[in-house]
Amino acid sequence: MFDYLRGMAIFSVVAEAGSFSAAGKRLGLATSGVSQHVSNLEKRLGTTLFYRSTRALSLTADGKSLLEASQRMLSAAEDGVNRIVDSGPSIVGELTITMPTFMNNTEYEHAIWDFARENPGVSLTVMYSEHLVDLVKEGVDLALRLGELSSSNLRSRRIGTFSRTLVGAPRYLEQVGPVLEVDDLARCEFLSFQGLQAKLVLTRRDEEIFFMPSGSRIRVDSFFAIRSALLAGLGIHRGPSFLYADDIAEGRLQEVLPDWKLPNMGIFAVWPDIGGHKAITRMLVEHIVDKHKSIQAERRIAL
Numbered sequence: 001m002f003d004y005l006r007g008m009a010i011f012s013v014v015a016e017a018g019s020f021s022a023a024g025k026r027l028g029l030a031t032s033g034v035s036q037h038v039s040n041l042e043k044r045l046g047t048t049l050f051y052r053s054t055r056a057l058s059l060t061a062d063g064k065s066l067l068e069a070s071q072r073m074l075s076a077a078e079d080g081v082n083r084i085v086d087s088g089p090s091i092v093g094e095l096t097i098t099m100p101t102f103m104n105n106t107e108y109e110h111a112i113w114d115f116a117r118e119n120p121g122v123s124l125t126v127m128y129s130e131h132l133v134d135l136v137k138e139g140v141d142l143a144l145r146l147g148e149l150s151s152s153n154l155r156s157r158r159i160g161t162f163s164r165t166l167v168g169a170p171r172y173l174e175q176v177g178p179v180l181e182v183d184d185l186a187r188c189e190f191l192s193f194q195g196l197q198a199k200l201v202l203t204r205r206d207e208e209i210f211f212m213p214s215g216s217r218i219r220v221d222s223f224f225a226i227r228s229a230l231l232a233g234l235g236i237h238r239g240p241s242f243l244y245a246d247d248i249a250e251g252r253l254q255e256v257l258p259d260w261k262l263p264n265m266g267i268f269a270v271w272p273d274i275g276g277h278k279a280i281t282r283m284l285v286e287h288i289v290d291k292h293k294s295i296q297a298e299r300r301i302a303l
Contacts, residue, residue: 005073007041011049011063012070014038017137019057026139092121093280098135099144101128102223102243108144108160108267111291115284122280130193130221135272141281143270146240147196153273157285160267160292166200166256167244168236175233179256182209188256189235191226192216200238202260209260238262 014023014034024031042049049063059067103109116124127133133140135154146162168188173179176187182202190213192198200211218229226237227244236256247253269285271278 004041004044007037007044008066008070009074010034010037011041012067012074014050014057015059015063015067015070017139019137022137022139025137091119091280091283094123094125095141095280095284096125096127096139097142097144098127098129098133098140100130100146100223102130102240103144104128106242107292107295108288111288112284114291115287118287130223135270141271142284145268145270147265154270155273156268156270157289158266159269159285159288161264162267163241163264164238164262165241165244165248166236166238166260166262167230167248167253168256169230169233169252170254172233172235173254173256182211182257182260185211185236185257186214188213189218190216191229191235191237192219193223193226193237193239194219194221201263202257203263204260 010023010027010029013026014020017023017026020035020038021031023029024034027034038049045062045066047062048060049066051058051060097112099109112124112126116122127140132145133143135141135143144159168179176189177184179185179188185200190198192213198213198216200213202209202211216235218234220226220229223239223243226239227247229235230237230244231247231252244253248255269288271281271285
């Protein structure tokens with residue numbers, strides 16, 4: 001029976017990850033080993049669980065039926081582990097986290113280090129990337145993401161918000177002439193961040209205006225690269241205010257159309273509702289939220 005249970009657990013991860021190699025990454029096993037476990041399970045059951053092709057795996061009818069049973073089995077096991085973890089004196093486990101590069105040295109990163117310091121039994125792998133990672137296939141337990149979330153089977157929770165500012169270098173703004181009204185933006189070159197919507201929504205008191213840049217000559221996939229291009233005088237861009245606060249204060253950049261505001265955007269914790277680390281992930285998310293609330297309260301008191 002133990003071989004059946006182990007095979008069902010591995011089979012379930014393969015079905016969720018979509019490939020033997022992706023499942024191997026999550027499980028810390030070689031691809032060949034994962035494939036062999038599934039093949040052995042199929043031999044014991046006398047049926048085929050996956051349709052195999054060079055491009056993808058898909059479940060057979062028997063595979064779909066076994067997946068439901070396997071998920072119930074794993075869910076019951078995880079619930080038992082979670083109860084012990086939640087009630088125990090210390091937390092033990094591993095988490096893999098991904099977040100945008102520019103969230104380095106922010107309160108959210110500090111909250112993660114604070115969690116690691118308070119829980120020495122938890123090992124963390126933190127990956128910094130502006131690209132969206134497939135959490136299930138890459139075996140990632142938690143992602144911090146910005147902006148509007150697309151519909152998915154992932155769990156999510158808003159953990160904060162951030163304001164945005166439209167900025168440019170003084171020498172660039174001198175070059176294009178005064179930008180005093182929204183229509184003046186048509187003369188500006190917009191720096192583009194790949195994957196983000198180009199359209200701007202600008203508000204001033206009861207007014208709301210939509211502006212669509214005509215196109216971007218410079219396109220990058222890193223906010224640090226955007227900042228570098230801004231400082232080089234190549235155009236204007238709207239981005240997280242905290243990234244540009246020091247540059248604005250020291251005169252390297254200046255706010256464009258300061259009377260007009262861009263809507264705030266959300267910061268979200270996103271995680272798959274599978275895997276053996278759900279309890280620790282949930283505790284880390286709660287820790288980040290609590291730290292954010294504490295910081296916000298301190299700021300209100302300071303005002």
